Amino acid sequence: MTALTNHAPVLLIAIPLLGAFAVPLIGKLGRTARNTFVGFIAAITAAFAGLLAASVFGQAGAPSLYVLGGHGFAVPLPSGMSVPIRILLEVDGMGAFMALITALITLTGAFFSFSYWKGRSGGTLFYSLLMLLTAGIFGMELTGDMFNFFVFLEVTSIAACGLIGFRVWLKTSQEAGFKVMALYTLSGLFVLLAVGLLYGQYGGLNIAYLAGALTGSTIDIVALGLLLTGLALKAGAVPLHMWAPDAYGEAPAPMSAVLVANSQASLYGLFRVLFTLFGLTISVAALGWILIVLALLTIFVGVTMALIQNDIKRLIAYGAVSQIGYMLLGVGVGLAVSVAKPDYGFVAMQGGIFHMLNDAACIGLLFFASGAIVRATGTRDLNRMGGLAHSMKWTSVLFLVGAFALAGVPPFNGFASKFLIYEASFKLSPFLAVIAILSSILLLAVFVKVFQAAFLGARQEGLGGEAPMGMMVPMVALALVVVAFGLFPGFFVDRIVTPAVNALWYGREAYIGLVLGGG
Amino acid sequence: MNIGNLPFVVAALLVVFGIYTFLFKRNLIKLVIGVSLVETGVNLFLVTLGYRTGGIAPIWTFAPEAERMVLPTPQALTLTSIVIGLATTALLLSFAVFIHRHYGTLDVRKVKELRG
Numbered sequence: 001m002t003a004l005t006n007h008a009p010v011l012l013i014a015i016p017l018l019g020a021f022a023v024p025l026i027g028k029l030g031r032t033a034r035n036t037f038v039g040f041i042a043a044i045t046a047a048f049a050g051l052l053a054a055s056v057f058g059q060a061g062a063p064s065l066y067v068l069g070g071h072g073f074a075v076p077l078p079s080g081m082s083v084p085i086r087i088l089l090e091v092d093g094m095g096a097f098m099a100l101i102t103a104l105i106t107l108t109g110a111f112f113s114f115s116y117w118k119g120r121s122g123g124t125l126f127y128s129l130l131m132l133l134t135a136g137i138f139g140m141e142l143t144g145d146m147f148n149f150f151v152f153l154e155v156t157s158i159a160a161c162g163l164i165g166f167r168v169w170l171k172t173s174q175e176a177g178f179k180v181m182a183l184y185t186l187s188g189l190f191v192l193l194a195v196g197l198l199y200g201q202y203g204g205l206n207i208a209y210l211a212g213a214l215t216g217s218t219i220d221i222v223a224l225g226l227l228l229t230g231l232a233l234k235a236g237a238v239p240l241h242m243w244a245p246d247a248y249g250e251a252p253a254p255m256s257a258v259l260v261a262n263s264q265a266s267l268y269g270l271f272r273v274l275f276t277l278f279g280l281t282i283s284v285a286a287l288g289w290i291l292i293v294l295a296l297l298t299i300f301v302g303v304t305m306a307l308i309q310n311d312i313k314r315l316i317a318y319g320a321v322s323q324i325g326y327m328l329l330g331v332g333v334g335l336a337v338s339v340a341k342p343d344y345g346f347v348a349m350q351g352g353i354f355h356m357l358n359d360a361a362c363i364g365l366l367f368f369a370s371g372a373i374v375r376a377t378g379t380r381d382l383n384r385m386g387g388l389a390h391s392m393k394w395t396s397v398l399f400l401v402g403a404f405a406l407a408g409v410p411p412f413n414g415f416a417s418k419f420l421i422y423e424a425s426f427k428l429s430p431f432l433a434v435i436a437i438l439s440s441i442l443l444l445a446v447f448v449k450v451f452q453a454a455f456l457g458a459r460q461e462g463l464g465g466e467a468p469m470g471m472m473v474p475m476v477a478l479a480l481v482v483v484a485f486g487l488f489p490g491f492f493v494d495r496i497v498t499p500a501v502n503a504l505w506y507g508r509e510a511y512i513g514l515v516l517g518g519g
Numbered sequence: 520m521n522i523g524n525l526p527f528v529v530a531a532l533l534v535v536f537g538i539y540t541f542l543f544k545r546n547l548i549k550l551v552i553g554v555s556l557v558e559t560g561v562n563l564f565l566v567t568l569g570y571r572t573g574g575i576a577p578i579w580t581f582a583p584e585a586e587r588m589v590l591p592t593p594q595a596l597t598l599t600s601i602v603i604g605l606a607t608t609a610l611l612l613s614f615a616v617f618i619h620r621h622y623g624t625l626d627v628r629k630v631k632e633l634r635g
Contacts, residue, residue, distance in 0.1 A: 147596055154603045158610060165614055171621040172632050178547065178614035179633075185554050185607045186541065192600060193534070193561050199593065200568045246633045 006073060008052040009066040009089040012099065012138045015045050016106075020131035027124035035114050038127045042110040045134065049103035053096040053496070061093025061499025063507065063514050065144070076515045084206045084515050090144030092507055093499035097353065098141040098268045100496070101360045104481065105261040106134045108474040112254040112368050115470025116375065125166050126252070133159035133258060140265045144515070146195045146277075147205045149269060153191060153234065156262050157184035163259070164251045176246035183233060183243045187266075190230030194223040207277055208515035211508065216281035224282060227273050228290075234266035237328060238298040241321050245305070248317035253371025256313065257364035260320050264356050267324065271331055275504040276511050280339065288336025291328050296435050298325030303439045306446045311380045312373065315450060316366045319406055319443060323359040327352045329436060330421045333428050334505065341505070344427040349501045350493060351420030357497075358405065358413040358485055365402035365478040369395055372467035372475070373454060382450060386457040392466050396455040398475045403447035405482045408440040413482050416489035526567040533560030547615045547625040551608060558604045562597050569593030 004011075019041035027034045056064065066073050066089040076084050091099075110130060117123045136159055139152030161184065165177025199205055201220070202213040214220055229240070236244035244263070248256040274287065302322025309315035330352020337345040370380075372395050377385055389396040405412035408419075418440060426433035467475070485492055503511075533556050540553030569590035575582070577591035615625065622630050 147599075151599060151603070154607070158603075158606050161610060161614075165617075168617045174614055174617040174621060175630055175633055178611060178618060181607060181611050181614060182541070182550060182554055185611070186538075186557065188603075188607075189554075189557050189561050192596075193564065196561065196565050196568055196593075196596075199596075205592070250633070 004048070005051050005055045007066070008048045008055070009064075009091050009142045010068065012045060012048050012052065012142060013089075013135050015041060015048070016131045016135040016138065019045075020128050020135060023128040023131060024124055027127075031123070034124060034127065038110055038131070039114070041131060042107050042134075045138075046103040046107040049099045049138075052091065053100050056091055056093060056096035057496055057499055061096070061503050061507070063090055063092035063503070063511050065090055065514055077517065082516075083204055084209050087148060088144035088206060088208075088515065089142045090208065090511065090514065091142050092511060093496075093501075093503035094268065094272070094353070094507075095141050095503075097357070097496055097500035098265060099138060101264060101357050102134070102137045102141065102261050104478075105257050105360050105364050106130070106137075108364060108368070108477055109254040109258045112371065112471055112474040113252070115468050116252065116254055116371050118470075122166060126163070126255075129159045129162045129166065130255065130258065133163065133262065137258075137262055137265045141268055144207050145205050146198065146207055146210065149207075150188060150191050150195055153266070153269070154188045156265065157181070157188055157234075160184070160247070160251075160259055160262055163255045164247055167252075170250075173250045176243075176250035180243045180247045183240075187230040187233040190226045190233070194226035194230070197223040197226070206515060207272070208512045211277050211279065212512045212516055214278060214281045216278075220278075221282065224273070224278060224287075228270065228287075231266045231270040231273070232294065235263045235270065236321055236324055237294050238301040238321070238325070241298065241301070244321050245314050245317040248320055248367075249311065249314040253313065253367050253374065256317065256320075256367040256370075257360075260363050260367075261360055263320075263324060264327075264360065267327060267356070271504055274331075274335060275338075276508050279508045284338050285336050288332050288334070288338070291332030291335060292432065295325045295328035295332050296432065298322065298328060299436060299439045300325075303442045303446070306443065310382050312370050312382055312385075312450065312454065313367070313380050315382070315446065316363070316370055319366070319446070320359070320363045322439065322443065323355070323363065323406065325439075326355050326418060326421055326436065327359070329425060329432065330355060330417075333421075333425050333432070334501075336428065338505070344424040346501065346505060347420050348424030348428075349505055350497050351417050351422075351424060353500050353504075354420065354489075354493060354497045355414075355417035358417045358482075361478050361481045361485070362402045362405035362412070362414055365398060365475060365482060366406065368471065368475045368478065369399040369402060372471050373399075375467070375471075376464035382453040385454040385460075387455070387459045388463070389455040390459040391463055392455075394472060395467050395475070396451075398479050399455070400451060401479050401482055403451060404444075405486065407444035407447055409444065411483075411486045413485035413489070416486055416493075526563060526570070530560045530564040530567060533557070533563060536560075545627050547618060547627060547630070548612075550627070551611045551615065554611065555604070555608055558600070558608075562600055562604075565593045565597045565600065 068087040136155035161181040233240040306318035334349035405414040408414040537556030574587040574589035
């Protein structure tokens, strides 16, 4: 068991990667064999993520190391060297937390897809790309090396755009695919340029080594600016959000949820860069305020654009964009005050990080429900739906749970994390909290409108019935997560969120020291 | 011949031209060219980073004594980046082909069903 736990970081990347290339071969054996294989790979990956998280959170989120190509997996420096030259995976509380989110969404997404994809062509391509995307997201979250981060970022970009555009017979999916791929490529190149600038100055690519060597020179600031732009673009923060509604809206419904997990992984990269790589070598207060301004714009634009949509998936997509703003707000408030480290800064970070998990669960639930609705009605246009509650009782209840959670209504999980963000941002400036609360109320109004348009009203003839069991189980699983996190937030905040925040807020020295020794 | 910082200037110019093309051109193929230009600029920047004046290829076996070597890591980075660039360019161009098939045009002003 310990051997498995020790090797979990690399297996989390290797297993889905192997799966991605094996799926087309196993697909030749027939659909049942293929689906069994995909389900097996997704389940085993999720199990390793759970194992990794259990071990990391068992040590209160202390970082652990995995070295590839050395004579032992825990020896970062070859004898006589002071620079880490090998490929390192470094997992701390934050990385394990993100791995949990990814595992939750990819597992439920894969199982939802079995039923969603039944009777349609292109399934083998779809599962292959899903596995590749999973491997890339895990890679971004677990790597301890800036260049590997870039490589995994590009792996997710290519796989994500494949998933958006692989249905070449759909007109809009090609448009979305082109737009998203072009912007993702630019974002990746910005990151690569920044990695080059850092390498040119310090001669290393390892995050811990670079963090120990950074001086905060002008070139460092340029590199930070490039990283901030590139990663904010990939995370879908306003004003670089124009790809996000297209991507989430045009991808197959279960994959929209995985794309949100992908955006969150970029957000994780941004937080890692800000807290671990740069830390206090730069003026963090100014950066914190930049994040806060981005956050308010993202929240506001996301919600107001959701208001005017008639396409159910595009509407949820704008809701997803706005939630990225809440995460940025929580972490931005934390960053703005991270020199003095007051209590409310920590609370703000808890809110922001906790909201990543909550958002993944409830946005996932909403996208899955939209998939079930589109499957039953054959349209995404809200004006042509109505009366679905007659034939889809359970789906309507689950949709409502997701919508309330997203809008931050108690007792669902969105409230638990948003409340922490409101509370802490109010202490920094009441204006921030007012915008955040007002936007949440507006979001609730948007989803009440959707619910009324799609589910209420007279029964329409000729619609499909309730979602099949294969769709229902993943949706119920996510709904249980939503409700559990909403009812017992203290339990989960203490066990998994606080170690994750500690890793960012206090963990810089431990992260560096583990690789360089002593620190 | 000492060329000093000229490669860095060229790399920066390539990136700027690429971003200009990406922002202001209307043809999808030209957008792909813009992205490629940025990519080439970044690759040139990486190779230049590792260059040492008068350096030889970084291969230890049979290397002449007391010679300077260029840095191997940026070359490895560049190779990886070129391979990734190949994949992204291929994907972008295939999207452009399908867009042309569906919309009958490559003009971005006419390819805009997804708005707002």
